[in-house]
Amino acid sequence: MKEYLDPQKDVSLYLHIPFCTTKCDYCAFYSLPLSKRKDASCITDQFYEVLEKELTSVVEELKRPFRTIFIGGGNPGLLGPSRIKNLLDIAYAYGKSDETTMEINPETLDESFASLLSHVSRISIGIQSFSDAHLRTLGRNADRDANIRAMRLLEAFKTESGFKINGDLITNIPRQSIEEALEDVETLSSFNIDHLSLYSLTFEEGSRLLEREKPLDEDEEADNLCILWDRLASLGFEQYEVSAFARGGNYCAHNLVYWNLGQYIGLGPSAESSLGYSSLVSMRQNEDVESFISSPSFDVLPLSKTEAVEEYLLTTLRTKWGVNKKEFSLRFEEDFDELFSSKIRKLNANYYSDSEDVFTLKRDGILVMNQIILAMLMDL
Numbered sequence: 001m002k003e004y005l006d007p008q009k010d011v012s013l014y015l016h017i018p019f020c021t022t023k024c025d026y027c028a029f030y031s032l033p034l035s036k037r038k039d040a041s042c043i044t045d046q047f048y049e050v051l052e053k054e055l056t057s058v059v060e061e062l063k064r065p066f067r068t069i070f071i072g073g074g075n076p077g078l079l080g081p082s083r084i085k086n087l088l089d090i091a092y093a094y095g096k097s098d099e100t101t102m103e104i105n106p107e108t109l110d111e112s113f114a115s116l117l118s119h120v121s122r123i124s125i126g127i128q129s130f131s132d133a134h135l136r137t138l139g140r141n142a143d144r145d146a147n148i149r150a151m152r153l154l155e156a157f158k159t160e161s162g163f164k165i166n167g168d169l170i171t172n173i174p175r176q177s178i179e180e181a182l183e184d185v186e187t188l189s190s191f192n193i194d195h196l197s198l199y200s201l202t203f204e205e206g207s208r209l210l211e212r213e214k215p216l217d218e219d220e221e222a223d224n225l226c227i228l229w230d231r232l233a234s235l236g237f238e239q240y241e242v243s244a245f246a247r248g249g250n251y252c253a254h255n256l257v258y259w260n261l262g263q264y265i266g267l268g269p270s271a272e273s274s275l276g277y278s279s280l281v282s283m284r285q286n287e288d289v290e291s292f293i294s295s296p297s298f299d300v301l302p303l304s305k306t307e308a309v310e311e312y313l314l315t316t317l318r319t320k321w322g323v324n325k326k327e328f329s330l331r332f333e334e335d336f337d338e339l340f341s342s343k344i345r346k347l348n349a350n351y352y353s354d355s356e357d358v359f360t361l362k363r364d365g366i367l368v369m370n371q372i373i374l375a376m377l378m379d380l
């Protein structure tokens with residue numbers, strides 16, 4: 001792993017805990033539902049042992065602190081607080097990270113997680129909606145009461161330790177009116193949260209949702225997003241990425257690593273890593289838990305310069321800071337304006353803002369971001 005790493009640049013860590021109680025109907029991520037497995041505790045024990053070994057060997061190879069750590073899933077809460085704490089003790093062997101975030105589902109959060117308060121700096125909680133009907137459409141385990149109970153508990157933890165709270169919502173759910181979506185935004189923001197992620201429901205191939213529901217019309221979806229973004233702004237949330245809103249400047253540092261194409265190591269089934277600076281290498285761990293347990297390994301994929309530029313545009317243009325042209329030429333030894341200005345001139349002027357130093361997308365451009373990036377990458 002060290003051979004791909006740029007030693008001058010920070011490195012972050014992502015741990016993928018792939019277990020869920022049941023599968024949500026919209027989910028196309030790799031995860032293993034445990035509710036019907038008789039071997040649930042055996043498989044989580046085996047997984048934990050392998051992950052602990054993998055993490056120890058990476059920490060000993062790097063011998064330096066991780067800049068940020070994110071424990072995601074699945075539902076990492078299913079591993080239990082003492083195991084999460086132990087993994088973090090291993091990760092902190094050469095110093096604590098600037099930010100450590102753990103995801104958890106509302107129905108799993110209980111008082112026992114108070115023991116983690118000194119180990120994490122953010123908790124990210126998947127609320128998705130406060131409406132029982134819409135939670136049922138999504139196939140979530142938690143109902144409205146569980147979501148409210150979890151938010152109150154997190155607020156109590158926050159009073160003790162001062163960590164940050166990220167809350168996630170999904171919108172554009174079939175049969176959800178814009179008034180109901182606005183109510184979800186207002187209810188979540190009425191809690192003492194620092195960060196809100198608002199995702200438009202996606203209909204992924206292979207998800208149960210696609211078998212029984214239809215996505216909204218694209219224009220209606222975009223109109224709804226604009227109304228919700230405006231409401232979030234009026235509630236004091238700054239949109240710093242397409243789906244991410246921070247209150248009081250509390251950006252999620254780990255996500256900024258992804259969006260700035262920083263270095264990170266991902267451990268766990270289907271976790272991805274991205275290493276290097278001017279030349280990038282993407283690594284992916286085994287696809288599923290069983291193969292991860294029996295023989296953990298990485299597929300290594302060096303990116304061509306065009307692939308790396310594509311990745312850079314796809315990530316940086318999601319943010320309010322956009323492409324920093326100096327950073328672009330340092331990284332790729334290419335001039336951004338020479339490569340793209342003729343293509344940019346053909347875009348609708350309402351889509352972007354282009355100065356000597358930065359190229360960013362405006363709201364209208366963000367709504368058609370993929371088409372813009374495709375147009376920019378054409379014949380590169």
Ligand code: SF4
Pocket residue numbers: 019020022023024027028029031073074075105
């Ligand atoms: S909890 Fe998350 S990872 Fe698990 S099934 Fe639901 S959406 Fe997918």
